[in-house]
Amino acid sequence: MPKPDRQPLGVDLARTAKAATRAFDDALAAAGGSRPVWLILISLKTRAMANQRELAEAVGIQGATLTHHLNAMESAGLITRRRDPANRRVHLVELTAAGDTTFHALRTAAVEHDRRLRDGLSDADQAELARLLARLRENVAPA
Amino acid sequence: MPKPDRQPLGVDLARTAKAATRAFDDALAAAGGSRPVWLILISLKTRAMANQRELAEAVGIQGATLTHHLNAMESAGLITRRRDPANRRVHLVELTAAGDTTFHALRTAAVEHDRRLRDGLSDADQAELARLLARLRENVAPA
DNA sequence: GTCAATCTGTTAGGTGTCTATCGGTTTCGG
DNA sequence: CCGAAACCGATAGACACCTAACAGATTGAC
Structure with missing residues (x-):
């Protein structure tokens, strides 16, 4: 039997x-919140x-x-930026109390999302998926 | 030993x-060309x-x-749009000769990219990856 | 038969991302 | 020491995508 002529891998991945x-x-x-704000806060x-x-x-x-x-986050009062006295090129970014509160609210949502995403995947499945994704990243890494 | 506290699955996938x-x-x-133009042409x-x-x-x-x-594609001469006489709400989209030429040029690049992406993955790996990705899509599908 | 609901595609406005470029600061070779 | 190079962050301009609201065309209930 002929192979089922699958969707290109990249299309599947992107979808x-x-x-x-x-x-x-x-x-x-x-x-x-939003995804970029969450990623910045957790970092x-x-x-x-x-x-x-x-x-x-x-x-x-x-x-x-x-x-x-x-x-945007500074305007919203989530962070502050100030010059590093030791090296005035550098901006030190720090969370405010409001930023900390937002962080905790978003963490709850993020944990729940990750739980939902992993649903029905065994530990072995997750490890295999991580391995395959890593391989894809290697394959497209710039020479 | 404690589990290695992996990257959240969604972050890995997105990266x-x-x-x-x-x-x-x-x-x-x-x-x-570009990705959206390619997807439209192949469709x-x-x-x-x-x-x-x-x-x-x-x-x-x-x-x-x-x-x-x-x-943009109409301005570039890749497609034409005209009203469907049978139902004047509908626009019929058709490739021009230039659109066809562009399609073939992009197909070569797309095939090469897909080959590169699959490099080092066995047929079993590819099938497993497709299965896992499909499961992730189900997991996040709106109720 | 008429007018409201629906369908198709466009327009307007907003978000997130990128590249290219710039101004301010530090470092270091001569 | 001083000026060129490197470094850090900001700004400008662009692109792809989205949602919401809209206009033209068709359908269908009464």
């Missing part, structure tokens, strides 16, 4: 990521970042995009 | 899709679409977004 991202966006919006919370460049890399976006979000 | 999409974008750009080529709504669904975008791309 899945789009659906999952959309569901996550909705969950975070219902909790009063700031889990370990201190030396500078914005490092923070951008942790979040997986470009520095210019991060600036955009930090501006 | 992989972003990297793969980016690589695909670059490949298509080098061939003189039009593989089977006739009854209307734009169906086309948008095949591509995986909203109708309004499709309109945007069709406007």
Whole structure:
């Protein structure tokens, strides 16, 4: 029998990521936040970042995009930015009390989303999926 | 030993899709096109679409977004739009000769990209990946 | 037969991302 | 020490995507 002529792998991957991202966006919006804000908050919370460049890399976006979000978050009172006295090129980004409150609200939504996403997948399934995704990333990594 | 506290599944998925999409974008750009244009062309080529709504669904975008791309593609001379005489609400979208030429150029790039993406994955790996991705889509599907 | 509901596609406005470029700051070679 | 290079973050402009609201065309209930 001829092979079933599947969907190109990239299309399948993109559709899945789009659906999952959309569901996550909705969950975070219902909790009063957004995906980029959540990623920034959790990065700031889990370990201190030396500078914005490092923070951008942790979040997986470009520095210019991060600036955009930090501006909005600063206006919303979630973070503060101040010059590092030791190196005046660097901006130190710090969570405010409001930022901390938002972090906890979004964490609840994020944990619930991850639980939903993993539903019905054994530990072995999850490990296998992580392995396959890692391989895909290697395959498309720039030479 | 404690479990290694992996990356949330959604983050892993999003990062992989972003990297793969980016690589695909670059490949298509080098061939003189773009990802949305490619998806529209292949949808039009593989089977006739009854209307734009169906086309948008095949591509995986909203109708309004499709309109945007069709406007650009019409300006670029890749497609033509005309009213269906049988139902004047419907726009019939058709490829021009230039659209067909672009389609073939992009197909070469797309096939090469898919080959690169699958590199090192056995048929069993690919089937397993497709199964796992399908499960994730089910998990996040709206109730 | 007429008018409201529905269907199709467009327009308007907003978000998130990118690249390219710039201004301010530090470092370091000569 | 001083000026070029490197570094950090911000700004400008662009693109793809979304939702909401709209206009033209058709259908169908009365």
